[in-house]
Structures are given as C-alpha cells and as structure tokens.
Amino acid sequence: MIRLFVPLLALALSTSASFLSQTPIAFGAGSSSELSSTPFGDSPVRVLTHESHPEHSLIINAHNSIEPLVKGDQPSLADVCPGATSGYTGYLKSGPKHFYFAYFESRTNTASDPLVLWLNGGPGCSSMMGLFMELGPCTVNEGGDSARENPDSWINAANVFFLDQPIGVGFSYSTNHSAPGGQGGTFAASEDIYAFMRLWYKAFPESKSLPFSIAGESYGGHYIPVFAEHINEMNKIATPDEQIPLESVLIGNGIFSDAKQGSSSYDISCTNVTGIGPLLDETVCSRMSEAVGRCEYLLSACHDYPDPLICQASAEFCGEELDMPYVRSGRNYYDISKPCDGYLCYPIINSVTKFLRTDKVRNAFGVDPEAPQFQGCSNKVGEEFSKVNDYIIDTRPYVAALLHSGIRVLIYVGTYDWICNFVGNERVFGSLKWNGMPDFRYQQENNKQAWSGGLWWESGLLRYVRIHGAGHMVPWDKPVEALHLFKAWLEKKALQ
Numbered sequence: 001m002i003r004l005f006v007p008l009l010a011l012a013l014s015t016s017a018s019f020l021s022q023t024p025i026a027f028g029a030g031s032s033s034e035l036s037s038t039p040f041g042d043s044p045v046r047v048l049t050h051e052s053h054p055e056h057s058l059i060i061n062a063h064n065s066i067e068p069l070v071k072g073d074q075p076s077l078a079d080v081c082p083g084a085t086s087g088y089t090g091y092l093k094s095g096p097k098h099f100y101f102a103y104f105e106s107r108t109n110t111a112s113d114p115l116v117l118w119l120n121g122g123p124g125c126s127s128m129m130g131l132f133m134e135l136g137p138c139t140v141n142e143g144g145d146s147a148r149e150n151p152d153s154w155i156n157a158a159n160v161f162f163l164d165q166p167i168g169v170g171f172s173y174s175t176n177h178s179a180p181g182g183q184g185g186t187f188a189a190s191e192d193i194y195a196f197m198r199l200w201y202k203a204f205p206e207s208k209s210l211p212f213s214i215a216g217e218s219y220g221g222h223y224i225p226v227f228a229e230h231i232n233e234m235n236k237i238a239t240p241d242e243q244i245p246l247e248s249v250l251i252g253n254g255i256f257s258d259a260k261q262g263s264s265s266y267d268i269s270c271t272n273v274t275g276i277g278p279l280l281d282e283t284v285c286s287r288m289s290e291a292v293g294r295c296e297y298l299l300s301a302c303h304d305y306p307d308p309l310i311c312q313a314s315a316e317f318c319g320e321e322l323d324m325p326y327v328r329s330g331r332n333y334y335d336i337s338k339p340c341d342g343y344l345c346y347p348i349i350n351s352v353t354k355f356l357r358t359d360k361v362r363n364a365f366g367v368d369p370e371a372p373q374f375q376g377c378s379n380k381v382g383e384e385f386s387k388v389n390d391y392i393i394d395t396r397p398y399v400a401a402l403l404h405s406g407i408r409v410l411i412y413v414g415t416y417d418w419i420c421n422f423v424g425n426e427r428v429f430g431s432l433k434w435n436g437m438p439d440f441r442y443q444q445e446n447n448k449q450a451w452s453g454g455l456w457w458e459s460g461l462l463r464y465v466r467i468h469g470a471g472h473m474v475p476w477d478k479p480v481e482a483l484h485l486f487k488a489w490l491e492k493k494a495l496q
C-alpha cells in the first residue's frame with residue numbers, strides 16, 4: 001500500500017536534503033549477553049537485552065496454536081486468527097520507542113524453512129494489513145467481525161514475521177510525545193531494524209542457520225534496499241557469529257525512483273500496455289501526452305538538485321497533469337480493473353481496521369494497552385517523511401549495492417496496479433546500474449519467459465516477475481500465484 005499522491009504531491013518545504021548526509025552508525029561490536037529472565041518459565045513473557053544495544057530490549061509473548069495465551073475466557077491467538085501456527089508476538093523497546101511484531105512458524109518445516117521479515121509500505125502503513133489481507137495465516141472476513149484461514153499464506157513456505165515500522169505505525173508507538181513517529185524517515189528506521197534483528201538472533205539463535213530475507217511492497221521499494229544495505233554494511237564489520245544471514249530481498253510493486261517512475265501513469269492510463277486500456281479518453285490523453293516530457297525533465301531536475309522549490313514545482317506539475325486525470329476517473333489507484341470503493345479504495349481495509357480495533361484481537365495478539373487505536377495508514381508519519389524529502393530518495397544505488405554483495409533481489413509486479421506500476425518498475429530495472437545490467441536488459445527486451453501467473457526474466461541475482469491481472473497488493477489479488485512465485489524464489493528454482 002502506498003498513500004496516494006505522496007510520491008508526487010507531498011514533497012516537503014524543508015530546505016535541507018538531510019538524507020544525503022546520512023551514513024550508517026556502527027553499534028559497538030559486543031560479544032556475550034545474558035537473558036535477563038529465564039525463557040518461558042512460569043510466564044509466557046520474556047525480556048531480552050543485548051550489551052551491544054544497551055538501549056534496546058525485546059519483549060516476547062509466546063503464542064501457541066493450541067493453548068490459549070491467557071488461561072480462562074480469553075480467546076487465544078489461533079481462536080481469532082484461524083490457521084495461525086505457534087509463534088510469538090511482542091515489542092522491541094528502544095528508550096521510548098516500542099516496535100510491534102507478530103511471528104508465525106512455517107506450516108511446513110520450521111527448523112529448516114527460511115526466515116522472512118514482511119514490511120508494508122506507505123510510508124506509514126501497517127504490516128498488519130499484509131498479515132490480515134494479503135499473506136498472513138488468516139484473512140479478515142467482510143464486515144470485520146471474524147477471520148478465516150488463509151490456505152495460501154506465505155507461512156506455508158517460510159517462518160514469517162510482520163513488523164510495524166516506523167514508530168507511529170499500526171501497533172508501534174512511542175511514549176515520547178515530542179517524537180510520536182516517522183521522524184528522520186527511512187534512514188532513522190534502518191538502525192532500529194538492525195538492532196531488532198540482532199536481538200532476534202540473540203533470542204532465537206536457532207534461526208541463525210536459516211536463510212533470511214526481507215520482503216515487502218510499495219514504499220518497501222525505499223525501506224527494503226536501505227534496510228538490507230545497512231545490514232549488509234554492518235555484517236562487514238561484525239564478527240562471524242554476529243552476522244545476520246541476509247540472503248535475499250523481495251519487493252512487490254515498489255517505488256524506487258520517482259524520477260524514473262513518475263511519468264508512467266501516462267502509459268497505464270492512455271495506452272493498452274495493460275491489455276485493458278486505454279482507460280481515459282483521447283482529449284485527456286493528448287493533453288497528458290504533452291506533459292510527459294516536461295514532467296520527466298522536472299523530476300530529474302528535482303533528483304539532481306533536490307531543492308524544495310524545484311521538487312515542489314515538479315510534484316505539482318506532474319501530479320496535476322499526469323495523476324489527477326486518472327484519479328478523477330474514479331478508478332482504484334491500486335487496481336485499474338476496479339472502482340475506488342471506500343477508504344484506500346478497498347472495502348476490506350475498513351473490515352481489517354474494525355477487526356484490529358477490538359479488545360479481543362488486541363489481547364490475543366499481545367498488543368500493549370498503551371498502543372494507539374489501529375489505523376491502516378498514518379498520515380502523520382507520511383508527513384514526517386515529507387519533511388526530510390524521503391520520497392525523492394533514489395534507492396536504485398542500494399539495490400545495485402546488494403546485487404554486488406551477492407544478495408539476491410526479486411522484483412514482482414502486478415500488471416493492474418496504477419500507482420507503482422510495471423511500466424515504471426521495468427524502466428527502473430531495465431536501466432539499473434550494476435554489473436549485470438547489459439544481460440538483464442537483454443533478457444527484458446528479448447527473452448521474457450512464461451509462467452502460470454504471467455511473464456518473468458532474470459540475470460544473475462536479479463529476477464523480475466510480472467503477475468498478470470494482479471493489482472498493487474499481489475497476494476490479495478492472486479494468492480495462489482503469489483505463493484507459487486514466493487516458494488520458487490526461496491527454493492532458487494525457475495518459475496513454471
């Protein structure tokens with residue numbers, strides 16, 4: 001999920017492009033640390049600390065798919081979320097910051113299946129949307145009173161945890177009211193993610209032997225390359241037993257470069273590249289066509305000279321000329337085949353919100369009483385990202401750095417998305433500056449291969465997959481195909 005207009009219209013007026021000067025900050029490379037309480041004695045809760053991260057602690061509640069977490073009338077996690085396996089919910093605490101997570105063991109082989117961290121985008125959208133709408137063990141029913149088992153959950157093939165980040169999103173919160181969330185944008189969050197992973201492995205050393213991947217969608221095209229590259233950099237200075245076994249990243253319908261992707265709303269709206277276009281009439285499209293060149297020029301000017309004056313102008317021009325005509329048509333921004341119906345265009349989003357606002361679900365999922373009422377996406381967090389110009393960060397160099405470090409990259413894109421569409425994604429990856437670029441571009445132009453869900457191609461460590469007829473949230477629209485491509489990727493197999 002990505003918030004509408006954010007990439008193009010909500011750029012900030014702040015004068016400093018502070019992201020340009022951010023560099024990873026090294027944590028002390030400490031060694032041993034003690035569990036501060038006996039794991040799972042009488043209490044289902046344990047608290048972990050790590051001497052390298054003195055400001056952090058991890059609070060873990062075990063949930064068991066059979067035993068209720070709280071004895072008595074309280075429903076267990078699996079009662080409210082049918083299909084849930086055993087696992088944990090909890091918080092990573094860092095000073096006033098509390099990051100919520102929910103973890104589920106693989107339905108197949110928890111001791112050998114990979115470990116996957118799932119992140120929704122926004123910025124400001126909760127990973128609980130991914131859990132309860134897309135790929136978690138259960139899916140919320142229409143109306144929001146209950147949930148049903150998701151037979152195509154990604155936990156069929158991996159141990160998966162869902163993390164709400166940054167602070168201020170979903171069930172994650174801060175007790176510091178001067179910094180309620182999103183401050184500092186993507187780079188600030190990457191340090192917390194790294195600390196979270198270090199504490200995770202301290203808590204669950206057995207998961208160190210499992211290949212680790214970070215997966216997500218949409219604004220995940222910003223988060224994941226930056227977070228993964230931060231882990232990768234930290235691994236280079238960590239001792240072997242402190243290294244995080246990062247193996248791959250998976251990004252669905254991502255936004256990597258506004259400059260490269262911004263004008264592609266023309267292609268989706270005004271051509272038949274989707275197979276169901278054009279979507280807008282000829283007079284509207286001829287005006288849009290005239291604006292494409294100028295929009296691209298302005299976006300690249302903002303990219304090269306990230307001054308708020310230039311970026312604001314380019315955002316306004318491209319938004320008004322290339323995005324508004326589509327938005328006014330009343331179609332869903334995330335799925336061109338559907339009308340925009342309700343909050344964020346899908347009725348199911350209100351159902352998930354209603355479900356997650358009940359005490360029954362909050363208790364079963366170990367949500368702190370202090371955590372705010374659930375919201376699918378936080379506008380306040382989005383505004384904080386605007387203040388540091390986070391939207392115009394170009395994450396392509398981070399993707400290239402991952403590929404050069406031997407980390408596999410999967411890009412998958414539903415062809416019916418409008419907001420982070422496949423045309424823009426293919427412009428990004430057909431021109432990505434890395435060693436494998438010439439061959440990847442050749443594959444993209446000349447050697448697309450068919451699979452049951454659409455087309456795909458790859459070169460070296462970079463694979464690109466189109467899912468025909470899926471919108472922005474691929475596992476919601478095409479659950480069987482999404483699980484199929486996820487499994488093939490983890491098993492390092494060709495797609496069939």
Ligand SMILES: *[C@@H]1O[C@H](CO)[C@@H](O)[C@H](O)[C@H]1NC(C)=O
Pocket residue numbers: 095096176177178179
């Ligand atoms: C709370 O947030 C403000 C603003 O970012 C910061 O200056 C202050 O140090 C924070 N306090 C704590 C206890 O973290």
Ligand SMILES: *[C@@H]1O[C@H](CO)[C@@H](O)[C@H](O)[C@H]1NC(C)=O
Pocket residue numbers: 272274275276277278
């Ligand atoms: C768009 O493409 C689809 C699939 O190739 C085709 O069936 C359809 O007739 C095309 N529509 C137009 C208006 O050309």
